[in-house]
Amino acid sequence: MANSRSMAINDKLGQTERRDSWWIEPLLSGLGLGLFGIYATWAAFQGTNFEWGPYLSPFYSPHINAPWFPLSPAFLILPFPLLFRATCYYYRKAYYRAYFMSPPGCAVGPAQKGGTYTGETKFPFILQNLHRYFFYFAAIFILILTYDALLAFNFDGRFGIGVGTLIMVANVIFLGLYTFSCHSWRHIVGGKEDCFSCDKMSKLKHGAWSRVSIINENHMRWAWISLFTVGFTDLYIRLVASGVINDLRIL
Amino acid sequence: MAEARLKVYRGDSGGGQYVEYKVPVEAGMVILDAIHYIQGAYAPDLAVRWNCKAAKCGSCSGEVNGKPSLMCKTRLDDFDLSEPIEVRPIKTFPVVKDLVTDVSWNYEINKRIVPFTPTNTNTDEWKIYQDDVDRVQEFRKCIECFLCQNVCHVLRNHDKKDLDDPKHLFAGPRFMVRIASLEMHPMDGANRVPFTKNEAGIGYCNITKCCTEVCPEDIHITDNAIIPMKERVVDEFYDPVLMIWRKMTGKK
Ligand code: SF4
Ligand code: SF4
Ligand code: FES
Ligand code: FES
Numbered sequence: 001m002a003n004s005r006s007m008a009i010n011d012k013l014g015q016t017e018r019r020d021s022w023w024i025e026p027l028l029s030g031l032g033l034g035l036f037g038i039y040a041t042w043a044a045f046q047g048t049n050f051e052w053g054p055y056l057s058p059f060y061s062p063h064i065n066a067p068w069f070p071l072s073p074a075f076l077i078l079p080f081p082l083l084f085r086a087t088c089y090y091y092r093k094a095y096y097r098a099y100f101m102s103p104p105g106c107a108v109g110p111a112q113k114g115g116t117y118t119g120e121t122k123f124p125f126i127l128q129n130l131h132r133y134f135f136y137f138a139a140i141f142i143l144i145l146t147y148d149a150l151l152a153f154n155f156d157g158r159f160g161i162g163v164g165t166l167i168m169v170a171n172v173i174f175l176g177l178y179t180f181s182c183h184s185w186r187h188i189v190g191g192k193e194d195c196f197s198c199d200k201m202s203k204l205k206h207g208a209w210s211r212v213s214i215i216n217e218n219h220m221r222w223a224w225i226s227l228f229t230v231g232f233t234d235l236y237i238r239l240v241a242s243g244v245i246n247d248l249r250i251l
Numbered sequence: 252m253a254e255a256r257l258k259v260y261r262g263d264s265g266g267g268q269y270v271e272y273k274v275p276v277e278a279g280m281v282i283l284d285a286i287h288y289i290q291g292a293y294a295p296d297l298a299v300r301w302n303c304k305a306a307k308c309g310s311c312s313g314e315v316n317g318k319p320s321l322m323c324k325t326r327l328d329d330f331d332l333s334e335p336i337e338v339r340p341i342k343t344f345p346v347v348k349d350l351v352t353d354v355s356w357n358y359e360i361n362k363r364i365v366p367f368t369p370t371n372t373n374t375d376e377w378k379i380y381q382d383d384v385d386r387v388q389e390f391r392k393c394i395e396c397f398l399c400q401n402v403c404h405v406l407r408n409h410d411k412k413d414l415d416d417p418k419h420l421f422a423g424p425r426f427m428v429r430i431a432s433l434e435m436h437p438m439d440g441a442n443r444v445p446f447t448k449n450e451a452g453i454g455y456c457n458i459t460k461c462c463t464e465v466c467p468e469d470i471h472i473t474d475n476a477i478i479p480m481k482e483r484v485v486d487e488f489y490d491p492v493l494m495i496w497r498k499m500t501g502k503k
Contacts, residue, residue, distance in 0.1 A: 004356040008342040008407045017317030017337060089458055089478055096457050103404040106461035107317055107342075110408050115419075117409040121454035129481075129489035183474070187482035195437035197380040206382055216474070 011109030013101060022105035030098030033091075036227055040078065043234050047072030050234070052241035054152045055164045057234040058171060062144050080141065084134040085227075089183045090220045092128060132184035142179050145172045161251040167236050171229040178222035181215035252276065255327055256335040257285055259297065263348045270294075271335055276327055282338060283311055283322040286350070298349040306467055309396030313350055314339045319398045319465045322350075341401040354397050359414055360422045363450065367433055370440035383437040389475060390432035392468040399424040399462035399472055405455045422451035424462035424472045431476035434483065448484045453477070 016022070043050075043059055050057035064073040085091050096102045101111035110117075120128050149172045152165040179185075190209025196202050215222070240247045253276040258269040272293055274285045283301055290297050299322070302308035306324040313322050316330070316337050330336050344352040371377070400423040405411050413419035422430075430443050430451065447453050458481075462472045470476070486493055496502075 004345055004353065004412050006343045006407055006410045006412070007346070009410045011408060017314065017339070019316050020318075092457065093459050096459050102457060103408065103459065103461070106402050106464050107314070107319055107407070110404050112409070115409070117405070117411075117455075119405065119421075119455035119457050121452075125457075126454070126489075129485045132482075132485065132490070183478045184482060184485075187479060191479050192483060192486065194435055194439070196382045198437070 008107075008109070013109050013111050014104060015109035016105070016107055018105070018107060022108055026098040026101075026104050029094045032224070032227075033095060033098065036231055039231055039235075043231075043238065044072055044074035044078055046238070047074070049238045049241040050074075052164070052237055053162070053247065054154050055162075055168060055237045055240070055247075056148050056151070057237045058145055058148070058175075058230050059234045061148050080134070080137045081230075084131075084138040084179075085223075087128050087131040087134055088223065089131070090223045131182075132188065135179070135182050135184050138179045138182075142172065142176050145175060148172075155249075159251070160249060163248045163250065164236060164240060166250075167229075167233050171226070171233040174222060174226040174229045177215055178219070178226040180212065181219045181222050183216065183219070186212045186216050253332060255285060255330070255332050257282075257289065258335045258337045259286070259289065259350070260339040260346075261294075261297070261349055262346060264346055267346070267349075269337065269339075276332065280327045281323050282313075282315055282320075282325045282327065282336070285327060286322060286338070298347070298351045300351045307394060309394035312341050312396045312398050312401065314341060314401075319402045321396060321398070321467050324467055341397070343401040343403075343407040344397070354400075356412055356414070357395075357397055357400060357423070357425065360426050360451075361429070363422075363446075364426060364429055364433070365441045365443055365446070367436065367439055368441035369438050371438065377438060379437060386435050386475065387432045389470055390428045392470055393425065393428055394468060395425065396467060397425060398465045398467065402461045402465045403456075404459070404461065405452075405457075409455075411452065411455055417450045417452065420450070420452050421455040422453075424456070424477065426451060427453065427456070427480055428470060428472055428476045431480050434480065444480075444483050444487050447480055448488055453480055453484055456481075 040059065050060035056063070059074045059078060061077070064076055066073055066076060069076060097104055102117070103110035120126055149168045152168045153159055153161060155162075186209065189212055190196070190205030193202050193205050196206035239245045255274045255276050256271055257274055258271050261267050261270045272289045274288050283299070283304060286297065286299050290299070299311065301311040301323065303310070304323045306321050311322040313320065315322065315325050319341060322338070338350065340346050340350045340352045344354050344356065347353050400406055403424055405421045406423050411419050411421040430447055433439050433441070434443055456477055458473055458477065460473045463470075463474070466472055
């Protein structure tokens with residue numbers, strides 16, 4: 001067979017013959033992730049104003065009382081969702097494109113030069129293979145946040161609904177959709193089977209797999225919506241708790 | 252009559268340049284029509300590979316204004332005709348002449364994949380339900396246009412095509428699709444998971460999804476073939492709990 005060297009091997013970063021605005025997508029996703037990162041770090045450092053009435057910020061849930069820990073308790077919690085999202089198949093695409101420029105767009109020259117690329121075969125990126133374990137933790141967090149959302153209906157022993165309640169409920173719904181549309185979960189519940197009709201169990205697995213597949217198609221959408229709602233929930237509770245705004249009671 | 256200007260790559264393995272041609276535009280015209288017009292009117296020696304003109308044979312892959320696309324599926328009315336349209340051969344494989352490239356590397360990869368290996372060779376006893384073949388049918392739509400192979404940065408920019416050294420080889424998205432279609436087949440008994448990791452180099456894919464973006468058959472290459480194969484590789488090679496479980500039970 002003849003030499004099959006690619007003609008694009010020496011393309012420089014950003015070099016392309018494309019004329020459309022391919023750079024808008026990585027730019028927006030890079031900005032979105034960056035802004036969330038800055039806000040979340042700032043909010044985690046605060047250590048105050050994360051609860052008000054029956055509301056508790058997702059950044060500070062579950063309640064941890066750790067006097068031995070020098071930083072705010074958010075730093076004991078946030079690594080879990082952070083690692084879950086950092087190893088998520090969708091976010092990997094987003095940040096490989098936006099931050100690592102590997103590649104920044106399709107048919108656009110990447111940041112690394114030819115031979116130096118190792119993809120996900122070497123440390124640290126080989127650890128992306130452990131994503132399913134972070135999924136397990138994320139699933140536990142959904143349970144905790146569901147409990148928090150239920151508590152948000154309890155105003156000093158009386159049933160009530162505030163704007164904060166609605167925000168917390170919406171947040172846990174979107175986080176749930178994000179978490180349970182995970183590709184690893186789709187594999188675990190049934191995707192790993194080769195035969196879906198071979199026995200009773202595999203039929204059940206097919207049902208589970210096809211349901212997860214439906215929400216999995218929009219995994220990227222859930223990733224962004226839930227990233228927004230989780231930040232917004234913290235912000236709302238923070239503003240109420242610090243007295244900047246008043247929580248509106250609906251019921 | 253409206254007129255389009257096409258800058259077409261003319262050259263061979265030694266190099267080449269763009270040559271501009273004027274083409275009268277007719278309703279519904281695609282890039283391949285314009286190329287045929289150029290052959291007829293100005294350049295009978297312009298080389299292009301095509302067969303069906305119906306986006307089904309996968310022969311006419313090229314790059315139009317930098318976008319990997321089938322020339323027969325790319326309409327002229329999608330372009331601003333005040334500027335010339337650039338048509339070039341796919342970049343990842345070597346040019347033979349003009350728009351024709353040598354994609355034989357792909358056939359070498361294909362030969363390395365263990366073919367369908369039925370668990371039961373008595374086909375009369377086969378009973379396959381639709382649920383079992385839904386996934387595989389999506390993959391069977393592949394027309395082997397190799398646009399996904401062309402756009403994949405692992406092959407395109409990092410040239411992981413060394414057939415003699417698995418350390419520098421990535422089989423590419425099209426063959427991840429083929430591997431997935433065999434691995435998910437209910438009647439197949441072979442295990443290609445170690446091959447997928449060690450020889451097909453699935454770890455090189457960083458799931459940036461360009462293959463999915465260009466596939467003319469809308470195969471969800473990344474979500475439905477590559478990611479599920481990555482998860483199967485995790486089962487066999489990276490999941491510590493499953494590894495201990497296999498040690499303890501001696502099961503596969
Ligand atoms: S998703 Fe993987 S196989 Fe597809 S283009 Fe990107 S790196 Fe290549
Ligand atoms: S998977 Fe799609 S893009 Fe790749 S060769 Fe097949 S049809 Fe073409
Ligand atoms: S793939 Fe995105 S959360 Fe698992
Ligand atoms: S000519 Fe057959 S796909 Fe374009």
